Ligand SMILES: *[C@@H]1O[C@H](CO)[C@@H](O)[C@H](O)[C@H]1NC(C)=O
Ligand SMILES: *[C@@H]1O[C@H](CO)[C@@H](O)[C@H](O)[C@H]1NC(C)=O
Ligand SMILES: *[C@@H]1O[C@H](CO)[C@@H](O)[C@H](O)[C@H]1NC(C)=O
Ligand SMILES: *[C@@H]1O[C@H](CO)[C@@H](O)[C@H](O)[C@H]1NC(C)=O
């Protein structure tokens with residue numbers, strides 16, 4: 001159980017014989033501050049213990065090979081990888097955390113002297129985890145067992161499958177996932193520790209799922225150290241169908257769960273059949289008998305590479321695919337997210353709008369008060385200063401990949417609205433899921449106060465003043481996985497600035513309009529027929 005000493009004091013009642021006041025039993029802590037796993041923790045299953053050091057079967061562990069302490073094995077040999085590329089940087093939402101390697105179209109600029117960061121709003125994905133309960137990759141164990149039982153034998157590159165078993169757990173963070181969040185806590189402490197006000201308890205928010213809770217705890221441990229419960233109270237919002245939760249909105253949005261926003265997965269399947277045609281043929285030639293082996297089976301095997309690597313430290317499945325096939329894998333993820341939570345989804349904006357309502361509330365220091373038709377938050381929690389304080393300079397929230405992707409859509413970041421054909425990636429594609437929501441991916445939204453307007457065209461010589469004539473001006477600077485999002489590119493009113501910033505008032509005005517554009521009730525609860533892939537372009541019906 002974690003709660004700040006202040007909150008324990010609020011619960012003081014019982015008096016012992018000696019007249020010493022003792023804290024009341026933990027039952028006095030309201031549900032939203034209970035961090036022992038409760039009834040909404042969701043299913044989990046631990047995976048088998050890794051033993052990379054003992055995996056002498058690893059083909060490249062010969063000669064003078066040195067295993068770096070990364071700590072998982074990601075430098076597997078990949079056929080066709082001529083330029084030293086790293087496949088783990090192309091795995092969509094299954095990529096372990098990396099800073100965005102290419103940026104979003106603008107460079108990073110320092111704060112001009114005299115300008116301060118006054119707030120930081122963070123929304124952070126959980127770390128590397130085992131497959132979710134319903135993931136099709138979790139069926140591979142039974143599929144292989146069934147084939148072996150029917151007499152199929154695997155040969156050549158697939159021969160390891162004759163002795164392979166499925167060893168992954170379900171839903172929980174892996175050890176690497178814990179490390180990613182701890183590391184991020186450390187990084188964020190260095191970047192933003194100066195914003196922490198130790199005079200009042202900080203509220204940080206996560207959801208009731210085990211990996212969500214543990215991600216927040218590992219982050220806070222990295223940020224504040226092992227006694228972090230003295231510095232921050234963790235608020236745990238119930239994640240379960242029937243509950244409103246801006247950090248896990250899929251559970252409250254009916255049309256997100258009944259197939260109406262499934263076009264992204266359909267589009268992804270069409271592409272999978274194309275880019276995995278050769279691999280499927282290769283694999284068929286490496287098994288005896290005539291099993292009904294399809295591209296779906298091949299795609300499931302490909303998914304085992306990222307999952308086994310983050311869970312067990314090493315995977316035989318990675319080297320089964322070529323460099324081109326890994327780039328294809330990445331695009332398969334892009335299609336899923338674009339059609340499921342992006343601008344091609346009828347619920348793309350709706351799922352993210354609750355967080356936008358909360359961000360607006362915090363930026364304006366007034367409780368959210370959405371229109372009847374756009375209540376995408378829990379109004380009970382968000383109308384109370386104990387559970388939704390408005391006076392913090394640091395806001396630390398934890399969420400899921402799909403939810404964060406939808407937040408980006410809800411914010412109207414149309415840079416990522418470019419149409420994605422099912423025949424293959426477009427030229428200059430902007431939407432790359434591994435740059436947006438890798439495991440432990442994060443948005444850092446900074447509020448920046450300048451004594452005078454900052455020039456949109458930054459001086460080339462760093463000794464020249466970056467200021468324009470005028471009065472105090474406040475900006476929003478959005479950073480995604482350590483690179484700036486150029487707000488003006490999506491929200492034209494923000495202007496084409498070198499630094500990608502947007503004036504706070506302009507940003508607020510645009511986000512208020514975005515709440516309307518999300519069309520929340522109709523998107524989530526409307527009775528419309530399932531849109532075909534490509535027919536939705538603006539993230540709503
Ligand atoms: C095994 O073979 C039987 C009989 O041919 C068939 O019905 C069944 O679908 C096969 N199972 C698998 C996993 O291929
Ligand atoms: C954590 O708190 C305990 C009890 O207040 C204290 O004894 C310990 O020194 C603290 N540890 C650190 C690392 O600050
Ligand atoms: C966290 O709380 C402890 C105990 O009150 C305090 O010693 C420490 O300075 C706080 N950390 C920060 C960063 O203020
Ligand atoms: C809102 O949050 C409160 C406090 O956790 C909870 O009791 C209530 O069921 C929630 N309501 C909805 C609709 O999620």
Ligand SMILES: *[C@@H]1O[C@H](CO)[C@@H](O)[C@H](O)[C@H]1NC(C)=O
Pocket residue numbers: 292294
């Ligand atoms: C082979 O598998 C696919 C996908 O699982 C299925 O649609 C098809 O009917 C199967 N064909 C045979 C001959 O079993």
Ligand SMILES: *[C@@H]1O[C@H](CO)[C@@H](O)[C@H](O)[C@H]1NC(C)=O
Pocket residue numbers: 244373374375376377378379380
């Ligand atoms: C939960 O969301 C629904 C749908 O928008 C809304 O009608 C209801 O008032 C909300 N409940 C709370 C407690 O916010």
Ligand SMILES: *[C@@H]1O[C@H](CO)[C@@H](O)[C@H](O)[C@H]1NC(C)=O
Pocket residue numbers: 114115116449450451472
């Ligand atoms: C930035 O912070 C410094 C030091 O607290 C302060 O003197 C200055 O006025 C601040 N600048 C703005 C624009 O608020």
Ligand SMILES: *[C@@H]1O[C@H](CO)[C@@H](O)[C@H](O)[C@H]1NC(C)=O
Pocket residue numbers: 467468469
């Ligand atoms: C600010 O105003 C002064 C006086 O009018 C002018 O000389 C200067 O060029 C202006 N600076 C900028 C950056 O526009």
